[in-house]
């Protein structure tokens with residue numbers, strides 16, 4: 319019995335490590351070696367344009383960033399979230415396909431078979447555009463909620479508690495936020511795939527399994543890893559109204575109250591522009607990261623995982639005490 323448990327834990331650990339490592343060779347993941355390489359090339363461009371005296375390698379890998387306490391929280395949370403993915407998310411990915419199937423069924427029953435189905439090229443183009451835009455819009459809405467609703471902020475705070483940024487900070491999110499993000503993408507994937515499956519007379523399955531998502535590929539290729547880094551890659555002003563540049567995301571992490579709740583877009587800056595939460599790189603000088611002046615309550619994996627629950631317990635006890643005081 320005990321031996322079975324030990325074996326189970328061992329296999330789980332093995333799977334966690336292999337899932338974490340697979341991110342470096344999975345073309346859908348931001349930290350695939352190819353995208354890390356293109357990010358280094360873009361970092362070299364920023365380095366050449368700056369007046370930095372140190373060597374490029376020293377510029378790229380400062381110890382105080384890569385070996386900071388904050389970075390170790392990122393690394394450990396990255397591995398911990400792989401475990402969460404295996405146990406709590408992996409088994410439910412299939413729901414995306416169920417939702418697609420039932421959406422297609424619902425449309426067929428309600429409207430009948432479409433008189434004219436759209437061709438494979440049109441399907442490829444529109445499916446990619448609609449999926450990308452809707453995913454990004456809902457990412458923005460959920461991100462806005464995470465910043466504006468105190469309950470959700472307690473979880474999202476963990477991402478903002480990083481005091482230095484490196485590409486793995488992308489994965490420094492509370493498991494609760496990870497689950498919300500996955501529910502969002504499973505729902506949108508299912509609904510959009512079902513809709514296009516219906517419109518294209520079932521040609522979508524060929525595309526889905528090809529994993530075609532050109533926008534995402536370009537986004538990853540164009541230095542997405544630099545968003546969480548000290549490399550200040552800025553886009554030309556006009557482009558920063560459409561796409562969030564790496565430096566604009568760094569502004570999102572700034573601990574200056576002037577920058578709170580700004581640049582919440584994922585790929586597109588359009589939502590921020592439309593809702594007045596956009597800050598352009600040009601208007602910002604030096605920034606530092608973190609949620610507070612004192613970030614010591616976020617310097618370990620456990621502290622970050624427990625932080626929201628600590629706050630909730632504190633608030634509830636305070637409420638009870640207040641009630642008792644007035645009675």
Ligand SMILES: [Zn+2]
Pocket residue numbers: 461465474477478570
């Ligand atoms: Zn945020």
Ligand SMILES: [Zn+2]
Pocket residue numbers: 477487488546567571
């Ligand atoms: Zn971030």
